[in-house]
Amino acid sequence: MEHSGARRGGPAARGDRRAAAHVALAVNGMGSFTWDLPSGVMHYDDAALSVMGFGPGEFDGRLSTIGERMLPVELPAVEAQVDRALETKSGFSLYFRIRHPSGRLRWTHTQGHVVCDAHRRPLQVIGIVRDASQELRAIDQTEQLRQARRDRRRQADIVGYISDALVPTVTVDDVAEALTSGRLLERLDASSVVLGLVDNGRIQLIGSNGLSRALVRDFHLSSLDRALPLAEAVRTREPVFITDREEMAERYPSLAPYLPAFSRAGAAVFQPLIAHDTPIGALGLTYDGKASFTHDERTVLNALGKVVAQSLQRALLYDREHELAAGLQNAMLPGHTPRTPGLASATRYRPASARGGIGGDWYDMLTLPDGRVVAVVGDVQGHDVTAAAVMGQLRIALRAYAAEGHPAATVVARASAFLTELDTDRFATCLLVQIDPRTGHTVIVRAGHLGPVLRRADGTCTWLDVPGGLPLGLSSPGSQPGYPASETVLGAGAALLLCTDGLVEARAADIGQGCERLLGSVAGGPAEPDALADHVLSSMSAYTGEEDDVAVLVVRRGRHSGEGSRRLEVPIRSVDPDSLHAARRALRSALADWSLGPLSETAELLACELATNALLHARGDATLTVSHVPDRGPAVRLAVTDASPVSPRRRAATERSTSGRGLMLIEELAASWGVESRGNGKTVWCEVTQPPP
Known part of the structure; x- marks a missing residue:
């Protein structure tokens, strides 16, 4: 006997209809999904999970899990279309490929509709997902689809190329250089590119290619309130599309005098760069002979803006961190070196180019009451704030011991005991040189550090072979290790160069090669200490890649001081x-x-x-x-x-x-x-x- 609820269309009948709908979708290779926007959780039915290549219990409801199945080159365009649908509270229709666990690629079509609450706020997205492989294979024979696929592939390649170009960038200057390269213009088929950065209510041009020098000079720093395309893109947070020069002159009168230089330019786009919901800059592109932008092109440009914004935001954070680290490091180094009759000196510190840029390298100089000069360079183990803090304490300790008048070897031994007693689990290397500028008598003590480079008055150079002891801080508590002192005479007009190992160490080369290269750099450099220090840093940077921080100290004895006999x-x-x-x-x-x-x-x-x-x-x-x-x-x-x-x-x-x-x-x-x-x-x-x- 038939159930009465089923005859009259009751709950059982409605359940049968829902079941029949799911069966119909599954038979046609379709499934349904619901995306809950407040929680971000995605719900797929069994048929949809099959289309997406998930087995029972494999899908955890996270969007990132779906993104892992999609191709990276197609993901930015898909995200851009979904974002636009949420913004306009409409719907979307997307074709993309899914890589199944077996490695097979499947074309998939997803169609969704945005459901809003009573206040017109997006609440959820409902839709269907289906296997589009057969459909696309059937249509793929037409030239129209082949051209569309070529365009899509080219657009995806553009986003992929720019992403790859931005991966190695670290600083804002790196990002600007990558985005304004000639190869990028060729990839985009653009005639010019300009990158602007928001700075305290203004937009500053930090990179350009293909623009006239006059335009870059006159609009290098402009207020965000001015009628300019980059400023408008930042203010409105929307891309600005221009289709001809007349429109450009009408919307931005201040640019009219510069437009004759763009005789072939037909269209332009100015894309806002937004990171963490904050406009940080804008990217502008002009195109020769272009009259319009297709929907796909606009989508790619929007995706491009997101990629650039993320890289620029990362570079801004790095620059701020690097500036803070360099300021901390410089604050712990001596503010100036003493002026001593008969001696000329120069000091340099260069932070590492790696993230943070802080380390334990230092230099110091002081003049003793009897006129002798003590010069020190050293390096504390590590590249962090702790290394910099230990460096500051060790530098002051060495300075105090030297000022007390201890012999050079005793100064280094006491510094080693001091570092051991700090109990920081850090060691340090050190090179101390004590020079009498009147006689040239020089005492050298080395603690696990590179020896000094001697440049004679005739320009010939050599590494001084001096015995050394253990690095500082490796002695047992309560003991003072022995450090041998070497004595020599620094002739009139001769110079000593003291440095840390960051000046000669390269990742892919033996340190001996770096030492030989430094000898050639010192021999080929100027005699004056300041110029020599700059020359050495510049010539060695290309070899080492600036991966480590560097401290350099150059001391040169005067040629005609006449003090040696007094x-x-x-x-x-x-x-x-x-x-x-x-x-x-x-x-x-x-x-x-x-x-x-x-x-x-x-x-x-x-x-x-x-x-x-x-x-x-x-x-x-x-x-x-x-x-x-x-x-x-x-x-x-x-x-x-x-x-x-x-x-x-x-x-x-x-x-x-x-x-x-x-x-x-x-x-x-x-x-x-x-x-x-x-x-x-x-x-x-x-x-x-x-x-x-």
Whole structure:
């Protein structure tokens, strides 16, 4: 007996009709789908899943899963048409190919309709999907379809080509260069291209090709309020299509004087570049002999705008990060290097071109109280903020140890112990060079770092072969590893180049090749330190690719400074009474050679007082250093260094006292005097000048 609900068209009858509809769709190779817009979830029935190549339970409802089955060259055009349908609240009809798990390609046709709520807001998309392979194979014999497929393939190739061209770009300049290349114009069949970037209420032209210089110059930076096509595209967020020059002159009068230069230009498009719902720029293209844009061409240009916008947004973020990183790095480097008579120097720091651009390379220079100069370059392991922070601490520690007067090897050893105690799990390499600009005496200490390059006065170059120790920070806690010190003489007119390994290391070459290349660059460069540093960085950048940050320090001793003979250093032995007499004779002879004879009597007296105090109270050897002070007229500086950290004290001296008058004499006869802590001892100094007549 037939169910009464079925006879009267009740629920059972309606269910039968729905089932029959699904069966009919499946028989014809069709299925249905529902796309819930608020959640983004896509629902396919069993027939639709079969068309899309999904087995039972394989589809997770995500749009990205569908995109993985589609061809990458066709995906941007499909997305553009769907976006347009959602914007206009209409529908779409799409043909695209699906790659099944077996690798077979199938043409698929999808037709959808946008359903809105009571407020005209898109709520869901319903539609059908079907296998279009037979249909397209039947029509494929016609010339019209073959031409359409060629056009579609060409348009997809254009998007694919531009995507490939933008993949290696990093900075905004890279993006501008890629988009304005001649090969891109050929691919697009365009006669000119211009790229503009939004900057604080203005649009700035950052790249162009095929435009007159006058036009680029006059509209290089324009307000977004002006009647200009790029500005209009940014303001309205819609592409601007122009089909002839008369229309261009009518809509944008300020461009009329420049249009005669485009004698063959017939059409133009100005596409807004929108990233994260924010206009960041615009792209303009002009075409020779073109009178209109087809629907497919407009779709491709819209897809092109999205691809360019994503790359430009990524480049903007990189440039900001790189600027911040470079600012942090530069803030941790010394603001200036000291000026020392007899020495010329130059320093350079170049951040890496990789993302972030921050590292642990550094340089530093300081002048010691006795006139010697300490130059340092180093590299902390890693390329991150931690490496930069450790670099800043290590640079300051090295500077402090050197300023205390420790020997060069001790400075490096203490810095290694300091880095170990920081417990950062980072190590560092370092090269320290101590130079006396008057004599050229040079002490070199190397800790796992490249040695210096010596450029002699005649222009010949060599790497100095100096022994080295372990990198800093690899010693055990509480110990100070030994670092050998090498001594040499830097001749007049000679220069030393100190650098980090980023200057010579290339990804696809042995470091030895980079070292040889650097020798040739230094030998072929100018002699002046600033020019030499720029020359070396420029010539080596093409070889290394700027993949690592680089610190460079160049120090050059003057050719005709005349300072080499105006410094005297004499040891005074506590076990040799004659050494003090020998020091007085050497001082008298030196002052006579320097034409400072009138200072001899006072200088000898004070030198004896300083040396005697050191021998009596320090209970060890001492060193007398005498140097000419040229910028104070006839003047000489006397300094006695000993191993005692105790500073001299002035004591009251009676008529019968045998001591206590030394500092009184120094105060009375010297123009100035002082005591400097040297870490492992002290230096007492004074300056003797010619009294005014």
